[in-house]
Amino acid sequence: MNNYVSPVIFDNDELAEGVYASGSGAGDCWSMTYSISDRITKDKNPSDNYAIYRIQATHSTGLMHISASTTMFLTFHGNGIKGIEVEGVNAVVGGGTVSGGYDPNVGFEVTCTSSGAIIKRTMLADAYGSGDNFNIMVRINDEDGLSVVDGLTWTCEKVENVQGTAAGELGQ
DSSP states (O other): OTTOOOOOOOOOTTOSSOOOOOOOSSSTTEEEEEEEEEEEOTTTOTTOEEEEEEEEEEEOOSSOOOEEEEEEEEEEEOSSOOEEEETTEEEEOBTTBOEEEEETTTTEEEEEOSSEEEEEEOOOTTSSSTTOEEEEEEEEEESSSOOEEEEEEEEEEEOOBTTBOSSOOTTO
């Protein structure tokens, strides 16, 4: 530690919040899983084919911090990927170019290619304390309803709060 700076802690009983710190790093404060929830295939419906995946996430840090956003990187493959829908926000695949959508009312921004999607969540009332969680549904539209998710990674954008900075965690 070349430039160690000793933390300063102020105790003020008039504050409505406690003292919180946050760390840096990709995905260090979330644990996420994904699973298939439903498939609508050609044999069920020839005109509308898709696979629905559920992403379940738990804020699993032992510390509390403020997050500006959580970004998920979802990779998938399938026959004729047309686009995805996340909580009512649609992104389509067109000629190999990236297309996306954003709905400020639900706090999702979605971009999509034929091999993956970036899902950015804002309005994070459920990304503050340890144990907070969220569940979202991701509908992958394709030609036969047989899309498969290959992987999921994520990042958490921690921000400065009134008690300090997002520079380090307590005890480090």
